[in-house]
Structure formats: C-alpha cells, structure tokens
Amino acid sequence: MKQKSKREKWLHVRLNQSExxxxxxxxxxxxxxxxxxxTRRKLLGQLLVGTFRNASIDSLTEELAQLxxxxxxxxxxxxxxxxxxxxLSKIKEFEHWLISYELDRRALLRQVEKVSEHISKAAEKW
Incomplete structure (x- = not known):
C-alpha cells in the first residue's frame, strides 16, 4: 500500500501580476x-491532465457540500x-412527547448520516 508522506517543507515564490x-x-x-x-505537479514534471472540467458538476459538488x-x-x-x-421530563405530559421525538431524532440523524455518506462518495468520484 502506498503511504503518503506529510508535506512539511514550504517553498515561497514571488510573482509579478502577468506571471x-x-x-x-x-x-x-x-x-x-x-x-x-x-504547482507541485508542474515543478516536479508530473503528468497534468488538461481537459475541460464540467462546471455543472463542480457547482453540484459545492451545493452538496453546503447541503x-x-x-x-x-x-x-x-x-x-x-x-x-x-x-422537562418531570412533567408527565412531556414524557410521551419526548419518547416520540427521541425516535424521530434518531431517524433524522440516520438519514443525515446516509446523505452525508452519499455526498462523500459522490465527491470522491469527482
């Protein structure tokens, strides 16, 4: 398995506006x-893929991340x-309500987790 090394070194470059x-x-x-x-790929002579990026997919990815x-x-x-x-559970009227909303809360959190997983998977593909 390929291990990524931590990038600890800095390279500072000054450019003029046209550069x-x-x-x-x-x-x-x-x-x-x-x-x-x-910049890292360019300096190290690595392959740069110069193709058109789909702006609508980039936009969708940003919207999904925000969602x-x-x-x-x-x-x-x-x-x-x-x-x-x-x-407030000491008040009898709230006990039934709390049980109901606790179940709803768990369902909501499960759905949020599922959406989060799908967004992460989609983002990895793009």
Missing part, C-alpha cells in the same frame, strides 16, 4: 482542484432541543 495570471490560466485549464497541487453542512447543523440543533426537553 501570476499566466499560472492561473494554465491552472484553470487542468483538472487540478488546488493551485498548490497544480451536508446544513443537514449536520439541523441535526445538531434538533439534538440540542431534545436534550433541553429532557430536563
């Missing part, structure tokens, strides 16, 4: 997602609300 724009133009024409990855964050936040908020309601 920077040339590098940005070349970077955008590749499939590299990060400028650092592009994943929002679902996680909603699950956390729901969890906090249920924990707060557990402090």
């Amino acid at each position: 920077y724009e040339k590098i940005q133009t070349q970077f955008k024409a590749t499939t590299c997602r990060k400028l650092s990855d592009f 994943k964050t929002e679902l996680s936040a909603a699950g956390n908020n729901f969890n906090q609300a249920v924990k707060k309601l557990h402090t």
Whole structure:
C-alpha cells in the first residue's frame, strides 16, 4: 500500500501580476482542484491532465457540500432541543412527547448520516 508522506517543507515564490495570471490560466485549464497541487505537479514534471472540467458538476459538488453542512447543523440543533426537553421530563405530559421525538431524532440523524455518506462518495468520484 502506498503511504503518503506529510508535506512539511514550504517553498515561497514571488510573482509579478502577468506571471501570476499566466499560472492561473494554465491552472484553470487542468483538472487540478488546488493551485498548490497544480504547482507541485508542474515543478516536479508530473503528468497534468488538461481537459475541460464540467462546471455543472463542480457547482453540484459545492451545493452538496453546503447541503451536508446544513443537514449536520439541523441535526445538531434538533439534538440540542431534545436534550433541553429532557430536563422537562418531570412533567408527565412531556414524557410521551419526548419518547416520540427521541425516535424521530434518531431517524433524522440516520438519514443525515446516509446523505452525508452519499455526498462523500459522490465527491470522491469527482
């Protein structure tokens, strides 16, 4: 199995505006997602795939990542609300409600986890 080594060394390069724009133009024409990855590959003479990137897939990936964050936040908020309601469990009327919403909370969190897994798998493919 191939092990990745930790990148600990820094290389600082100063560019003028036209040099920077040339590098940005070349970077955008590749499939590299990060400028650092592009620059590292270019400097080390590694293969750079220069194909058209599908902007709609990139947009979808960004939206899915945002959705994943929002679902996680909603699950956390729901969890906090249920924990707060557990402090009121001494009142008989809340006991039945708490049991019902605890089951709903667990179902919601399972669904959020499933969505999160699917988003992660889709992001790995792209």
